[in-house]
Structure formats: structure tokens, C-alpha cells
Amino acid sequence: MDAQSIVTIIQEKLGSHLQASRLKVKNYHAGIIRLHLWISIDREAFHFTVNTLKSLGRLHLSTAMAYKEYEDRIELIYPFALKMDDAHYSEFMIIASVDIPHNDLTIRTITDIVPGALFMEREVMEMLGIVIEDIPDSRRLFTPSSLQDGYFPLRNGKNKEDSK
Amino acid sequence: MVYYYRCYNVIDNNRGTYVKKINYKHLKRSLWAYHMNTGSCNACDIEILATLMPRYDAERFGIKLVGSPRHADVLLVTGTVTEKIKDKILQVYQQVPKPKLVMIIGSCGATKGVFHESYAMAGPLDTLLPVDVYVPGCPPRPEAIIYGVAKAWEKLEEL
Amino acid sequence: MKSDIVYPLNIGPVHPAFKEPIKFTFRIEGEQVAGVDIDFGYTHRGIEKIALERNYIQIIYLLERVCGICSFSHPLAYCLAIEDVAEIQVPDRARYIRTIIGELERLHSHLLWTGIAAHEIGFDTLFMYTWNIREKVLDCLEEFTGNRINYGMLTIGGVRRDITPENSETITRMLEYYMELYDRASEILLDDLTLRARTEGIGILSREQAEMFCAVGPTARGSGLLKDVRIDYPVNAYYDIPWLNPISPRDIGKEPIGDVYDRMAVRVLEIKQSLNVIQFCMENLPEGDINSGEGAVKIINKLKKLEGEGIGRYEAPRGEVCHYVILDNQEHPIQLKVKAPTYSNGFTWIPMLTNIEIADIPIVIASIDPCVACADRMTFIRKDGAKERYSWDYLHQKSIQKYKRSANQ
Numbered sequence: 001m002d003a004q005s006i007v008t009i010i011q012e013k014l015g016s017h018l019q020a021s022r023l024k025v026k027n028y029h030a031g032i033i034r035l036h037l038w039i040s041i042d043r044e045a046f047h048f049t050v051n052t053l054k055s056l057g058r059l060h061l062s063t064a065m066a067y068k069e070y071e072d073r074i075e076l077i078y079p080f081a082l083k084m085d086d087a088h089y090s091e092f093m094i095i096a097s098v099d100i101p102h103n104d105l106t107i108r109t110i111t112d113i114v115p116g117a118l119f120m121e122r123e124v125m126e127m128l129g130i131v132i133e134d135i136p137d138s139r140r141l142f143t144p145s146s147l148q149d150g151y152f153p154l155r156n157g158k159n160k161e162d163s164k
Numbered sequence: 165m166v167y168y169y170r171c172y173n174v175i176d177n178n179r180g181t182y183v184k185k186i187n188y189k190h191l192k193r194s195l196w197a198y199h200m201n202t203g204s205c206n207a208c209d210i211e212i213l214a215t216l217m218p219r220y221d222a223e224r225f226g227i228k229l230v231g232s233p234r235h236a237d238v239l240l241v242t243g244t245v246t247e248k249i250k251d252k253i254l255q256v257y258q259q260v261p262k263p264k265l266v267m268i269i270g271s272c273g274a275t276k277g278v279f280h281e282s283y284a285m286a287g288p289l290d291t292l293l294p295v296d297v298y299v300p301g302c303p304p305r306p307e308a309i310i311y312g313v314a315k316a317w318e319k320l321e322e323l
Numbered sequence: 324m325k326s327d328i329v330y331p332l333n334i335g336p337v338h339p340a341f342k343e344p345i346k347f348t349f350r351i352e353g354e355q356v357a358g359v360d361i362d363f364g365y366t367h368r369g370i371e372k373i374a375l376e377r378n379y380i381q382i383i384y385l386l387e388r389v390c391g392i393c394s395f396s397h398p399l400a401y402c403l404a405i406e407d408v409a410e411i412q413v414p415d416r417a418r419y420i421r422t423i424i425g426e427l428e429r430l431h432s433h434l435l436w437t438g439i440a441a442h443e444i445g446f447d448t449l450f451m452y453t454w455n456i457r458e459k460v461l462d463c464l465e466e467f468t469g470n471r472i473n474y475g476m477l478t479i480g481g482v483r484r485d486i487t488p489e490n491s492e493t494i495t496r497m498l499e500y501y502m503e504l505y506d507r508a509s510e511i512l513l514d515d516l517t518l519r520a521r522t523e524g525i526g527i528l529s530r531e532q533a534e535m536f537c538a539v540g541p542t543a544r545g546s547g548l549l550k551d552v553r554i555d556y557p558v559n560a561y562y563d564i565p566w567l568n569p570i571s572p573r574d575i576g577k578e579p580i581g582d583v584y585d586r587m588a589v590r591v592l593e594i595k596q597s598l599n600v601i602q603f604c605m606e607n608l609p610e611g612d613i614n615s616g617e618g619a620v621k622i623i624n625k626l627k628k629l630e631g632e633g634i635g636r637y638e639a640p641r642g643e644v645c646h647y648v649i650l651d652n653q654e655h656p657i658q659l660k661v662k663a664p665t666y667s668n669g670f671t672w673i674p675m676l677t678n679i680e681i682a683d684i685p686i687v688i689a690s691i692d693p694c695v696a697c698a699d700r701m702t703f704i705r706k707d708g709a710k711e712r713y714s715w716d717y718l719h720q721k722s723i724q725k726y727k728r729s730a731n732q
Contacts, residue, residue, distance in 0.1 A: 063645035063662035091555035116537030142364040207391020217454040282369035
């Protein structure tokens, strides 16, 4: 399957929920490609998006969630690896990003679709202070229980309320 | 038999009133070690195991890893001491019977090494416990670990 | 045997069965495990936070210290991520050398695991035997790279040391040595009755569970899930090898059920696969440069002017390593995310450990080849000096109370 047809399938499935997408393809010899697709999604449509991606093939949450922090919002990045057929070298990365405004730091859990995401969501909760709704286990993962409430280690302080 | 004899010389300074000088000369040669990982990256740990394996065979000197700190003469500590494990290392140190030696395996236990800026560190270890032998290296080679144990013998003979 | 009495069993964080600090709290019914809770974080070193204060070249050497056993995989994934952002082309010879060193690392890691697994079930002769033959591959790595564990072999855009003709003689001798031993070793590991009795049918992870919990590496392949980054995604020189396939227990004619034996079989077969890959790479090693020839300062200056996001994936001996880097016109990345294999596989312990006997706990825990140092790479910072401390006894009491409560309900 070539790069463009994969993008077309995903665009069709997601429809208007897809805010922006960027494709990066690297060609190796003999038709072997490495494909990275960045997509940004509405927060409300994110759960639907993950469900859709899962229906396309074997979905694997590849790395711990990265994030970018701005003055008014946090951009949460979920890198997925999706494999749609059994051929070798056919796995490609879909890097989905969601904007979460600082005044409402919540997102719905995806552990009901990808149960393996639980550790990553717990990490996001304790490190960034984003509240994951309906998470089955909301305890801390790495930080000790003595860490004070309302303090989130990995925020970079760009939001004005944090620095108060 | 050295170990058996030594047991009678252990004095609990906290509870007992009976104080007797410990004869360190009885603690020679056959050192039993308890290994504790306090946040190391595994490299030192596998080199300690490699030291005990047939190639280097430290057991011919009577050096042996034991499963409980209460059986140990030497506490081998690898890794920088992280905040979360600080209490545990202090407790394990309390459990090792006297006379005891503490050896740091690896650079990061002695100086925090490559992790020196990290806020998650409670170390280096020598700010928490009296340390007798430092084995630097990232990780130290098995020869260096055996040399470190030999240094510990020398230290015991001087005491 | 099941019984009505439910009691908690704490193992760890400091316990001779694990070489690393991790804490398991089991809920035991009679002799069987009814529930398990895992506590991570004892080897937290804050690597991701430190990385933001180092420059691009220093990070390579920092990431070698994420894990002493995968000390090639983590910096490689990082280099691949940076090369992805900066669109740096790696010379062919460097690709092959990276593959060879990576496979040597897999060889030593799998031999190490075999020894540990044998030790956990009380077969110390095999432990000594495998760790003895493992010294040969460490000698080989030492000759290539100068060190037994942390190799310092990688740089952005290539490798730092070349493989000379003398080195290739060493590698040929090493391959012959292992090929001779392989049949005997695989016979002990796969056909020995005692080993089979201790490993078959315990710690089962079904294919669906493996897929659900995003299991990676031999843990996933042991359950019949054919997931291998080397084959799913083009890295290094693997896509030049026509016969490379993901290993599964089907290769020895056994339908995978995902027990400890299957995971062991996968690792034993991967030893053979690694030997074949090294042989292929040595035979087809192309001539040419091993890096771009630029110094560290030049590389940093180039990366300083870049903006973007990159992703690097590699199959470490334990499973997929994935690094996500964000660059923003600075001397250091503004974000580096590290995902280690145990971080993904940690979750699979829960289905594996449920309904097994207490005596099987060590081998089942060891069967995913845990590397706690990798999983705990994350950071925490204290805002003030205030520290609240719980003693071990207090925690133990707490956990007893908790389980008394849950038992009463």
C-alpha cells in the first residue's frame, strides 16, 4: 500500500474531525518506505479517532505521551504505530496531537480502547496535571505520595497561573 | 567457621550495656557480600554477577553473594541513591551485623556521575553512610571489582 | 490449592529474587495468587529532565546509562530520531556496523536472560554455563568498541569506530564458537524435562491480551503476536536481509499459548537468528565512510538551527524502544520522551501472575526479562525541601489494613 492511499483512507474515515495533517515519507530501496503521519484532532473527537484507527488494523501505542506547552494550552501527543496488513515493513506511525486549554485540563481516557495506555495516562496525570476522565486507576505511578498536591513536575512554567 | 565465631562478637550498642572491642582480625578472606541496587542502570549489577561467574570466579577467594543482609560482611552498593530508595538503604545498612564494610561499585554511587544535576537524587552514598572502598568506573570491570575487594581485606587487616 | 484465607505478600523493593528494586504486593489465597499490584519508581533518575540541559552529543552518552544491558538500543533510537528530524543520511557501512553491534548486544542480553531464568528456577549449573559462554561475546564487543558494557559507539549520522580486518577474524571465531555450542545449549533449554516442567503452562498471556496491553518484543512474540520493529519498520540494515522473519514458537513446531516456555523458546531461537544476521552483515559489509566526518561542534551547530519533531524506533533485546524528540532552535531538545520495553510489558505481569502458585512467582516475573532501570527513567522534582517519609513497617501495616478491608468486604 502506498503512502497516499493510506492518507486518503484516514482522511475519509475521520472526515471533518481532522484539523490538519502532515505527511513525511522516506523512501528506501525496493519500495520500502518509512511513513510518519502527523494529525491534529479536536478534543471531543479524539476518542472516536482512536476507535477508528483501531478498526483499521493492529494499533499499538508506541511511546509515552509527549507534550508541548504553550501559554494558553497544552498539546498532548500520542504516537501510535498502525499496521494494516501482514506484509513486512508496512507499519507506519500516526502521531495524533490534541490541544487541551489550560482552563479546562481534561481529556477522556483511551484505556477502554487501548488498555495498554494506562501507565502512560497515569504518568500524564501526575506529571502534567491533566485530568483523565474515567481512568480505571488514578494512583500515582512514579512520584512518591509525599509530593504536594497541585504541583506538577514537568510543566515548564509558561502558563502564568503556574508561576504564582 | 570464621563467620560463626564472629557472631559472638557482635555487640548491639543500642540495647546492650556490655561493650567489648570487636576483633576485626577474625574477619579475613572469606567475605560474604550483599548486593543492593539503589537506582543503578544494571551495568554494575551484571558486572558484579560476571565477577562471580566461571571466567573470573571470585568464589575461589570465598567471596559469595548472600540473599540476606543479616548474613553479610560487605554491603555492595550500586547506583546513585534515589529519593525513593533512601530509607531502604539505611534500613539494610542497619541490618548488616558488625563489623561491616560498605563498598560502592561504579562512579555514580560515589559522585552521582552522569546524573549529577538530577533532583531525584538523595546521594551520593558517602553523605549517608560511612563508605570504605570506592570502585570507580562506568561500569567497573570485574578485575576492578576483585581489586576493590582485595583493598577491603587490606583495610580490615589494618583495623 | 485455594483456601478462604486471604493474605497479602509483599515482595520487594529490595529482594534477592530481583536484581533491581521493584515492589510487588500480592494477594494470596492459600497457595495461589489472586491479585497483584506493582509499585515502580525506585530507580527514578530523572533522565528525561537532565537531557534537557545537555547538548545533542552529550545526550547520547547520557542515554547509554538508561539501562546497562540495552546500552546500545537507547542511544540508537535517539540518533534515529535526530536523523529523522534533520534528514541526515547514514552511510551504508555505518548502517551495517550498527546492525552488527545491535545483534551482538541482543546475543549477550539473551544469554544473560537465559542464565537468570535458570537461576530463578534453581538450575544454577545452567546459570554458570550460559554466563560463562556469554563472556565470549563481551570479549568481542570489547575488541570492537573498547568497553564491555557501555560502548560509546554511536554518533549522530553514523558510528565512531570502524570494523577492521582483525576484528572480522575475531567475529568469525566467535560465530564458529557459538554455532558449535548452539545445538547443545538449545537441547538443554528446550528439551530438558525439568525445565519444561517448571516453565510449561504457567504465566500465560494470550494473544488477545498481548495485543490489548501493547506488549512488545519476545513477550509479544511468545504469545504468537508477530511484532518486531526490525521487520515491521525499516531500521538499520535489516531491510537488506531477505530471509528475516519474526520468530515465533511455531518455528519449533509448537503452537504458541504464551507461557514461560514459549517466551524462552523465542529467545533461544533469536540467539540463532542473531548469529545469522551477524554473519550476513559481515559477508555483505559495504565499503565507505562510517560517519559524515563532521565534528561534534559542527553537528550541534547544524541542529541548533532546526525545528521539528522526530521519532526513532528500534527493537532492543527486550522489545521496542521508542524515542520522541522535539527540537526548537536550541542547543538542546525541548523535549525527549523515552519509552522502554518494560514500560509496555509491565502491564502484562497482571494477567500472567494471576492464578499461579507462589513458587512460580520469580520465574514468571523474570520471564518478560524486566529491566526496571529502563522503565523508571522518568523524573520527579521536589518544589521544596519538605519530605514526608513512611517507614517500611508503616507501609506494611497500611497494606495489611488495606487487604483486611478488602477481605472483609
